[in-house]
Amino acid sequence: MLPFARVTIIGLGLIGSSIARGVKKAMPGAVVTAYDADPSVRDTVHALGIADDVADSAGAAVVDADLVILCVPVGAMAAVAVEIAEDLPADAVVSDVGSSKASVFAALRGALPGATIVPGHPVAGTEHSGPESGFATLFQGRWCILTPEDGAESAPVIRLRAFWEALGAQVELMSPKHHDLVLAVTSHVPHLIAYSIVGTASDLEEVTRGEVIKYSAGGFRDFTRIAASDPTMWRDVFLNNREAVLEILQRLTEDVTMLQRAIRWGDGDTLFDLFTRTRAIRRGVIDQGQDDARPDFGRAHGE
Numbered sequence: 298m299l300p301f302a303r304v305t306i307i308g309l310g311l312i313g314s315s316i317a318r319g320v321k322k323a324m325p326g327a328v329v330t331a332y333d334a335d336p337s338v339r340d341t342v343h344a345l346g347i348a349d350d351v352a353d354s355a356g357a358a359v360v361d362a363d364l365v366i367l368c369v370p371v372g373a374m375a376a377v378a379v380e381i382a383e384d385l386p387a388d389a390v391v392s393d394v395g396s397s398k399a400s401v402f403a404a405l406r407g408a409l410p411g412a413t414i415v416p417g418h419p420v421a422g423t424e425h426s427g428p429e430s431g432f433a434t435l436f437q438g439r440w441c442i443l444t445p446e447d448g449a450e451s452a453p454v455i456r457l458r459a460f461w462e463a464l465g466a467q468v469e470l471m472s473p474k475h476h477d478l479v480l481a482v483t484s485h486v487p488h489l490i491a492y493s494i495v496g497t498a499s500d501l502e503e504v505t506r507g508e509v510i511k512y513s514a515g516g517f518r519d520f521t522r523i524a525a526s527d528p529t530m531w532r533d534v535f536l537n538n539r540e541a542v543l544e545i546l547q548r549l550t551e552d553v554t555m556l557q558r559a560i561r562w563g564d565g566d567t568l569f570d571l572f573t574r575t576r577a578i579r580r581g582v583i584d585q586g587q588d589d590a591r592p593d594f595g596r597a598h599g600e
């Protein structure tokens with residue numbers, strides 16, 4: 298049996314269009330309705346044929362839904378929730394895919410006081426955006442974190458778990474605050490470091506932009522991929538996970554200052570000890586099958 302028979306997706310960019318494609322593939326009996334504020338995205342979704350219906354307004358998109366998933370930048374979640382409030386069926390489950398959870402839940406709860414809300418975050422993505430960049434297998438072997446209000450495995454949580462498992466994800470429950478701290482360390486601050494170092498390199502007057510591109514090997518090349526991620530999405534993530542990001546940045550700044558001092562004073566032991574410790578962490582990541590962030594990626598690749 299399908300966990301949800303009528304799925305409405307609002308925001309058909311990388312994540313929303315990947316969910317639409319995944320539902321068509323894994324749950325072909327489910328009806329997918331789409332809405333995006335950008336008319337050109339609506340036209341593209343129609344042309345791609347990844348939804349059964351493309352609505353002209355957020356309200357019209359949700360009238361028949363039993364699951365509504367908001368796939369817009371986290372700063373736009375509140376406005377969308379206000380737009381659907383009047384037309385949302387009483388028995389529908391509302392979820393989202395936002396990269397931060399505490400402020401998004403507060404915004405959804407404020408606009409939809411009586412609704413069943415189960416926030417979610419598929420920890421899967423790329424640096425690309427828009428409806429053409431999505432693909433059905435994006436969530437396969439990836440984590441999807443759900444942050445239900447009381448932390449309990451209630452009936453709507455069980456249904457949403459089944460939905461994400463059908464898309465190939467492995468589901469875990471977490472409190473919104475814990476989610477935001479974990480993701481600040483593992484995703485948000487790393488993105489900020491990438492934006493920052495690529496900006497620093499392009500600002501250097503004695504290094505031309507041509508040289509930055511020409512000699513981009515290894516680490517810097519990886520940073521340029523991450524720093525190509527969507528500016529609106531990431532602006533919203535930092536403004537909405539402010540507390541946890543600032544906490545991690547404070548610790549990072551102290552640690553970088555410690556490394557700065559070690560380099561200045563020729564303290565090789567400090568550098569060597571840290572690099573030895575971090576190398577062991579990377580090996581632990583691979584041993585646990587967590588390479589590529591897929592729960593079963595390592596095992597599938599015989600590591």
Ligand SMILES: NC(=O)C1=CN([C@@H]2O[C@H](COP(=O)(O)OP(=O)(O)OC[C@H]3O[C@@H](n4cnc5c(N)ncnc54)[C@H](O)[C@@H]3O)[C@@H](O)[C@H]2O)C=CC1
Pocket residue numbers: 307308309310311312313332333334335338368369370371373376377394395396397418419420421422423424425426427428527530534
């Ligand atoms: N890109 C990634 O790798 C991941 C993103 N996320 C989260 O997923 C959400 C969507 O991200 P992407 O799909 O990457 O973004 P995207 O930029 O590819 O797509 C967002 C879509 O939302 C639409 N939109 C914006 N405001 C709207 C509004 N008020 N009403 C209706 N539509 C609106 C835009 O027109 C656009 O088509 C974000 O909250 C992001 O934090 C979660 C996991 C991974």
Ligand SMILES: O=C(O)C(=O)Cc1ccc(O)cc1
Pocket residue numbers: 395396419420421422423424484523
């Ligand atoms: O492309 C990458 O390296 C990512 O880190 C993708 C990503 C971006 C945002 C998320 O909330 C989850 C995953």
